[in-house]
Amino acid sequence: MVSAVPVSPTEPAVRRALAEVSDPEIPTVSIVDLGIVERVAVRDDGIHVELLPTFVGCPALDVIRATVEERLADFGRPVEVGFRFDPAWTTDRLTKAGRDGLRRAGIAPPSEGAVGCPFCDSTNVAMDNLFGPTLCRSLFYCRSCRQPFESFKPV
Amino acid sequence: MNDDVRVALDALLLSMADDEFVIGFSDSEWTGVAPMLEEDVAMSSLAQDELGHARALYDLLAQLRDDGRDADAIAYDREPHEYRHCRLVDHGRGDWARTVVRRFLYDTADTVRLDALADASYAPLAELIGKIRREERYHVMHARAWFERLAGHDGEPRRRLEDAVRHLAQDAGTVFADLPGEGALVEAGILNAPMADLHKRWLDQVAARFEAYSLPLPTAPPHPDARHAHTDDFRWLWGEFTSVRRLDPVATW
Numbered sequence: 376m377v378s379a380v381p382v383s384p385t386e387p388a389v390r391r392a393l394a395e396v397s398d399p400e401i402p403t404v405s406i407v408d409l410g411i412v413e414r415v416a417v418r419d420d421g422i423h424v425e426l427l428p429t430f431v432g433c434p435a436l437d438v439i440r441a442t443v444e445e446r447l448a449d450f451g452r453p454v455e456v457g458f459r460f461d462p463a464w465t466t467d468r469l470t471k472a473g474r475d476g477l478r479r480a481g482i483a484p485p486s487e488g489a490v491g492c493p494f495c496d497s498t499n500v501a502m503d504n505l506f507g508p509t510l511c512r513s514l515f516y517c518r519s520c521r522q523p524f525e526s527f528k529p530v
Numbered sequence: 531m532n533d534d535v536r537v538a539l540d541a542l543l544l545s546m547a548d549d550e551f552v553i554g555f556s557d558s559e560w561t562g563v564a565p566m567l568e569e570d571v572a573m574s575s576l577a578q579d580e581l582g583h584a585r586a587l588y589d590l591l592a593q594l595r596d597d598g599r600d601a602d603a604i605a606y607d608r609e610p611h612e613y614r615h616c617r618l619v620d621h622g623r624g625d626w627a628r629t630v631v632r633r634f635l636y637d638t639a640d641t642v643r644l645d646a647l648a649d650a651s652y653a654p655l656a657e658l659i660g661k662i663r664r665e666e667r668y669h670v671m672h673a674r675a676w677f678e679r680l681a682g683h684d685g686e687p688r689r690r691l692e693d694a695v696r697h698l699a700q701d702a703g704t705v706f707a708d709l710p711g712e713g714a715l716v717e718a719g720i721l722n723a724p725m726a727d728l729h730k731r732w733l734d735q736v737a738a739r740f741e742a743y744s745l746p747l748p749t750a751p752p753h754p755d756a757r758h759a760h761t762d763d764f765r766w767l768w769g770e771f772t773s774v775r776r777l778d779p780v781a782t783w
Contacts (some may be wrong), residue, residue, distance in 0.1 A: 428661075430579070430582065430665060431579075431582045431583055431586050431658070431661055431662055431665065432578050432579050432580075432581060432582015432583060432585070432586075433582070434578070434582075459657070460586075460657045460658050460660065460661040461653075461657035461660065463657075463660050463661045463664060464661075465664070503568065504568045504571055504572060505572065505668060505671060505672055506568075506571050506572040506574075506575035506576070506668075506672070507571065507575070508571070509575075510575060510578055510579055510582070510665075514568075514571075528668065530664040530665065
């Protein structure tokens with residue numbers, strides 16, 4: 376994963392590196408596909424990355440910051456990672472690959488309409504709890520394959 | 531920003547952050563002992579949301595004050611009488627019905643307050659509010675569902691809900707207690723109406739639901755001391771939430 380030869384830090388190179396950083400709780404989704412990478416700037420004084428928290432109280436932010444700093448350290452420049460609320464992260468920012476990655480982790484992608492079971496695609500599902508194990512997820516039960524699953528909350 | 535606006539904005543941010551902080555901590559007392567597993571998860575998640583909002587608001591306040599004290603210092607290094615949360619969230623956890631009524635009153639009121647700040651001319655606040663509003667709608671859905679569930683069931687659920695409404699009636703609207711210097715915030719385009727107007731807006735919004743369940747609408751105007759006079763319940767909670775910090779104030783986490 377770590378490049379042997381330092382790559383010069385162009386913006387596309389930095390974005391490619393960020394695409395290798397996974398969400399700390401969902402290893403199948405990169406932070407780029409999660410849609411939280413708002414801005415990347417490469418300047419003489421270093422690499423600046425601005426990220427959008429999915430939820431204001433997300434406890435994973437410090438871990439994400441540390442992982443990004445670690446991944447970008449290869450470029451040999453100072454790295455600054457900041458968080459901002461504008462624009463607000465919304466579930467529309469998830470990419471197609473991000474939604475597929477959620478399904479692979481057993482999490483239904485966010486949906487304002489019918490929620491589909493990530494295991495069997497059935498929409499014959501019931502919400503068990505609006506709140507789940509993390510701020511960003513609700514709990515569902517699939518009546519077709521009888522499997523409980525989590526669903527990303529639409530925000 | 532002139533001094534009047536700065537002082538009033540300081541008071542606004544502190545009141546909102548303390549509201550979220552105190553209700554968040556009270557809710558977290560249900561972790562492990564809620565009436566059912568689903569609600570254990572829900573209350574823990576709500577608490578985490580509120581503490582996250584409190585932290586973001588304390589961060590804004592720390593930036594505004596720029597005196598070297600960070601969000602943790604503001605949150606934890608004060609005496610109980612220096613907190614500015616409203617009386618509604620000042621009572622102890624109580625039973626499940628009281629928690630449900632408190633959340634319903636608070637979440638509906640908080641929504642009115644957030645709406646009044648959505649177009650704030652102070653960009654850092656407007657940006658944060660934009661994000662918080664998207665999350666709070668889940669809180670309102672949860673509070674409303676439980677309020678209706680208890681109100682609509684005769685017997686013990688209904689009786690306990692009525693007790694809770696009676697217990698909290700005097701303090702129901704205290705989210706909208708007068709804020710020192712709030713006129714300056716309205717003039718500066720930060721708050722879109724005085725607190726007294728927001729109190730009316732809120733009553734208009736919740737009236738139908740109280741009427742539908744034949745419950746007395748808690749119309750009492752907020753007492754001017756509503757953000758200053760705290761109960762013994764709060765002093766106990768303060769002892770809990772500052773205990774670790776007081777053990778070692780300079781520890782890093």
